[in-house]
Amino acid sequence: MSSKIQKPIFREYIIGSDLLKGFPVEIIYPRIPQFHFLLAFASEDYVEDPNTKKKLGRGNFRATWDVKKFSPESIRNVKSEYGAKVVISLGGRGTDFPFNPQDKEIWIDNAKKSLELIITEQYKDPFGTVIDGIDINYEYIESSEEDFAYCIGKVIDYLKTLISVVSIAPSNPVLSHYQKLFKAKPDRVDWVNYQYYKQKVSNTKEFVNLHKTLIDTFSVEKLLAGYSTHPNDKGNISLEVFIEGALQLISSASLSGIFVSDAQSSLDSEPSHYYVEGKAQKLLTESD
Incomplete structure (x- = not known):
């Protein structure tokens, strides 16, 4: 293994956009080889199971972000001017957006149709879809x-x-589900965004060891480490532990990239706007 990942990647989730005017392009570090914005979320509709009262998904997805702010034209501009890619994130946060199909085959059929509509109709321009x-x-x-x-x-x-990039976003509570999916489709999944902020990681050694364990399943080339600036995600892993662990992983060529969730919360991050994003990209490009 070489001492440096050749083309590290940075990805940024956009979850909610009340405070954003559009894509926060100031996040993009000029030396980062690959940069992705992830629009979250395309969420499905649900019905209630009359017996269990649980939500049952029907697979009809719709964009929950501000489509006017993140229009096909704005995506085309951010792609052409900054070389970024734009991805739509399916699902949602917490128990309000479970994966629990009412009927598997109907869910699959509806998901195909509704997501194709978003990709090829809602997000098309004269050159085709702008979604990567x-x-x-x-x-x-x-x-x-x-x-x-x-x-x-x-x-x-x-x-x-229809699109070129597929990623999955596992976390500890649902890791086995994503492992099953990855093992079934290893050649289809390009990136794995592991949400370290969803479990208690007390120190750098725990972080590094956990990442290296996950590499055994997801491979060093595809596994990305995630940090969240969202207030609801604070407490499980500190920024100090994350940064020090990332440094150690980068030094041993064990980290292909980092993602941060989310852009709106990072507006208020300390000690400055988008501090985590800037720090992470500098680490990845070894220019800190």
């Missing part, structure tokens, strides 16, 4: 590992004909 990829980001999963891998796998297979 999708990100699977369910934080709460009610179905079995097998059903999750089967349904999401079928949708990934279909959408790969």
Whole structure:
């Protein structure tokens, strides 16, 4: 293994946009080889199970972000001017947006149709779709590992004909589901955004050891480490632990990239706006 990842990647989730005027392009560090914005979330509709009162997904996805702020024209501009890619993230945060299909085959069919509509109709310009990829980001999963891998796998297979980038966003509570999906579709998944902020990571050694364990499943080339600036995600891993751990992983060529969630929360980050984003990209390009 070389001492440096050749083309590190940085990814930024946009979750909510009340305070944003559009894509926060000031985040983009000129020396970062690959930069992705992830629009979150394309979420599905649900019905209630009359017996269990649980939410059952129907697979009809719609964009929940501000489509006027993040229009096809604005995406085309950020891609052409900054070389960034734009990905739509499917799912949602917490129990309000579970993966729990009412009927697997109907869910798959609806998901294909509704996501294709977003990608090829809602986000098209004269040159075709401006969307580069999708990100699977369910934080709460009610179905079995097998059903999750089967349904999401079928949708990934279909959408790969329309877009080039597919990522998944596992966290500790649902890790086994994403492992099952990845093992079923290793050649279809380009990036793995692991949410370290969803579990207690007390020190640098724990962080480094956890990342190296996850490499065994997801590979060093695809596994990215995630940090969150969202107030609801504070407390599990400190910025100091994350940065020091990232440095150690980079020095051993064990970290291909970093992602941060989310841009709106990072507006108020200390000691300055988008501090974490800037620090992370400098680490990745070894220019800190």
